[in-house]
Amino acid sequence: MRTLLSAGLAVLMASATVSPAAAQEGLNGMPRMQWLPLTSPVRTPLPRDHALWTDDCRYDRRLPRAFDKDAVRGADVDPVITVERPGPGGEDLDTCSTVTADGLDLPTRLSLGSYVLYDVDSGNVLAAKDPYGLYRPASIIKILLVMVALDELDMDQKVKVTEEMATVDGSKVGVGPGGKYTAEQLLQGLVMNSGNDAALALAGALGGTDATVEKMQSLADSLGVQATKVTTVNGLDTPEVQTTAYDLALVYRAAFQRQELRDLLGTEQATFPGYRDNPEFQISSDNGLLYDYPGTIGGKTGFTDNARHTYAAAVSRKGRTLGVVMLNSTVAAGRPWQQAETVFDAAFDAPEDASVGRLVDSASPDNTVEAAEPAGAAGAAGAADPAPADSDTPQDTPTTGISLIVAGMVCVLAAGAWILIRRRR
Numbered sequence: 001m002r003t004l005l006s007a008g009l010a011v012l013m014a015s016a017t018v019s020p021a022a023a024q025e026g027l028n029g030m031p032r033m034q035w036l037p038l039t040s041p042v043r044t045p046l047p048r049d050h051a052l053w054t055d056d057c058r059y060d061r062r063l064p065r066a067f068d069k070d071a072v073r074g075a076d077v078d079p080v081i082t083v084e085r086p087g088p089g090g091e092d093l094d095t096c097s098t099v100t101a102d103g104l105d106l107p108t109r110l111s112l113g114s115y116v117l118y119d120v121d122s123g124n125v126l127a128a129k130d131p132y133g134l135y136r137p138a139s140i141i142k143i144l145l146v147m148v149a150l151d152e153l154d155m156d157q158k159v160k161v162t163e164e165m166a167t168v169d170g171s172k173v174g175v176g177p178g179g180k181y182t183a184e185q186l187l188q189g190l191v192m193n194s195g196n197d198a199a200l201a202l203a204g205a206l207g208g209t210d211a212t213v214e215k216m217q218s219l220a221d222s223l224g225v226q227a228t229k230v231t232t233v234n235g236l237d238t239p240e241v242q243t244t245a246y247d248l249a250l251v252y253r254a255a256f257q258r259q260e261l262r263d264l265l266g267t268e269q270a271t272f273p274g275y276r277d278n279p280e281f282q283i284s285s286d287n288g289l290l291y292d293y294p295g296t297i298g299g300k301t302g303f304t305d306n307a308r309h310t311y312a313a314a315v316s317r318k319g320r321t322l323g324v325v326m327l328n329s330t331v332a333a334g335r336p337w338q339q340a341e342t343v344f345d346a347a348f349d350a351p352e353d354a355s356v357g358r359l360v361d362s363a364s365p366d367n368t369v370e371a372a373e374p375a376g377a378a379g380a381a382g383a384a385d386p387a388p389a390d391s392d393t394p395q396d397t398p399t400t401g402i403s404l405i406v407a408g409m410v411c412v413l414a415a416g417a418w419i420l421i422r423r424r425r
Contacts, residue, residue, distance in 0.1 A: 049330060051308075052113045057096040059133035063242060064113070064328055068305035071237040081227045081242065083132035088226065089246060090357035093131050100127040101354035107342040113308070113328025116249040116359075117347055120256050120314055120321040124355040126347055131246040131357075134227060135327040138302030138310045139171070139194045140248065141235040143255050144216035146187060149202050150260055152215075155184040157205070161275075165200040170236055170304075172197040173283060179275030188270045191300060192285040199234040209233055223250050224361035237306045248312060248325045250359055256297060256314045256323055265298025266290065289313050289337040293344070297321070301336065311336035315344050322347050 051064050061082055066072050085094045092099055100106050104126055114130040125131075159182070161175045173195030175181060183205065189198040203212040209232070217230040225247035231238040255261045268290050274280045289296045299313025308330060314323040324343055326336050333339055 049111065049332065051328065052111060052330070054114065054130040054133055055097045057130075057133075059114075059130065059135065060096065061134070063134050063136060064306075066237070066306045068237070071304065071306055072239045080240070081229060082134065083227050083244060083246075085132075087132050087246070088224075088360045089125060089131065093125065093128055093246070093357040095128075096130045096133060098127070098129040099356050101350065101356045103354050104346060104350035106346050109333045110339055110343070111330040111332040111334075112326050112339065114245045115324060115326045115329075115343075116245040117322065117324045117343060118249050118253065118359055120253055120323045123253065123359040123361075124353075125249075125357040125359060126322070126350060126354050127343075127356065128245065131249075132227070132244050134242050134244060136237060136241055136304065136307035136310075137228075137235055137243045137248065137327070138237075138304045138307035139196075139235040140300045140302040140310045140312045140325070141216075141230060141241075141243065142190055142194070142199060142233075142302075143251060143300055143312070144219055144230065145199055145202060145212065145233050146191060146261065146264065147255060147258075148206065148212065148215045148219055149183060149187060150258075150264075153183040153202070153205055155182065155187075157183050159183055159186055159201050159205045161197075161201050162204075165197050165204070168196045168200055168234070170194075170196045170234065173272060174278075174281070175201055176275035176278060179273050181273055185270075185273060187264060188267060189272055189283060191265055191298075192267060192270065192283050192287075194286060194301060196234040196236065203233045220247070220251060223254050225250060235302060235304070235307075237304050243327075245325045245327050246359070248327075249323065250361055252312045252314070252323055252325060253359055254361070256321065262297050265300065266296070267298075287313065287337060288335060289315075289340060292337075293341050299337070299340075309336050311340065313337065313340055315348075317344075317348050320348065320352065 087094055098106075106127055112129060114133050114135055115128065116125060116131050117127040118125045158180055161177055161179055161181060163177050166172075166176050171194045173189030173193040175186070175189070175195070175197045181201065183202065186195075186198040186202050189195040190202065200209065203209045206212045206215065212233050213230055216233065217228075220228050220230060226244070228243040228247040228251075229240055231241045235241075255265075265287075267285060269282060269284050271280055272283045285298075286301050287296075287299045289299060293315065295315045295317040297314040297316055299311065302310035308328050309326070310329065311326040312324070314321060322344060324340055326340070329336055329339070334342075
């Protein structure tokens with residue numbers, strides 16, 4: 001028996017050390033065996049993540065469970081704003097699972113909780129998963145701060161930094177008291193390194209954090225969001241913070257239509273000032289898509305324990321500009337920007353008119369998909385509609401009705417007189 005066991009062990013050891021080709025030819029007359037090389041491209045299935053499963057619409061009325069309850073002051077708070085169905089984007093988007101346009105072959109290996117893939121120019125949605133589900137945005141909400149700062153601050157103005165700003169929680173670019181920072185440099189630190197310290201410094205220049213949060217919320221509302229609640233200038237978790245992939249697609253579509261924002265989000269490297277005895281240093285964008293994917297315009301990364309990975313980006317290729325927003329994601333299928341690469345690859349191969357809905361902003365009348373048609377078509381369709389009460393267009397009144405009745409009576413009398421004359425003749 002010992003001899004047999006030794007012989008069997010020797011065969012196994014020999015087969016483990018030979019090449020895959022040799023193993024397939026058979027060893028010592030034994031049956032042919034199939035062996036996978038160490039570099040096999042076969043991928044194991046993704047582990048099931050219960051938080052990424054949304055088909056039961058579990059996040060229509062509540063946020064995903066908080067992993068770090070200390071970050072939300074020890075409580076899970078029900079959202080105060082929800083999206084009622086039908087939603088604004090069209091009937092195909094009234095789903096909590098995945099929906100894709102005809103001709104779009106999305107990769108199956110994705111670990112995304114919610115996303116919206118859209119055309120920046122037309123507003124068409126090419127694919128989505130749980131677009132109206134409620135999630136935490138993390139740092140990608142900072143895009144609202146960027147837009148407010150670009151609108152209200154002189155990019156060359158100096159911004160004061162305090163000790164409190166420099167010691168904020170989370171990611172930092174490295175500001176410090178005594179440093180001389182322009183608004184533009186702080187914006188670079190904000191988007192490239194997701195600097196929470198830069199966010200507080202910019203908020204100070206905009207009138208304080210409370211005032212800046214109100215400005216960010218006002219801007220979001222003006223862009224047509226329905227379930228976004230801004231609570232901080234940097235996206236750190238609070239019990240009340242919430243958004244949807246559809247809402248943030250509206251916001252980022254507006255952002256990517258501004259050239260100064262494209263320039264900022266597309267910056268790969270910059271020099272950041274030092275402070276006191278600390279010299280200046282180089283910063284680089286943490287958005288890997290910029291370095292790895294041709295045509296990338298830019299984007300923003302985000303992460304907290306409770307929001308998990310969040311991401312937004314846009315790419316121009318083949319005469320089109322496409323954008324994506326990803327929420328509540330994991331790295332099981334790769335970093336968010338790596339997953340975005342596979343999504344963009346599929347999207348640019350899809351027909352240009354591929355669509356499952358529309359991004360409908362507040363500029364669209366009645367906030368409906370139909371109202372998002374070209375103005376000429378909408379004008380022709382609505383030409384026969386009554387004018388509103390406060391319009392300058394004349395409307396029917398009781399006087400008009402009386403005039404019609406009188407005219408009818410005159411016609412009847414005239415007809416009767418003509419008949420009498422004919423009889424007399």
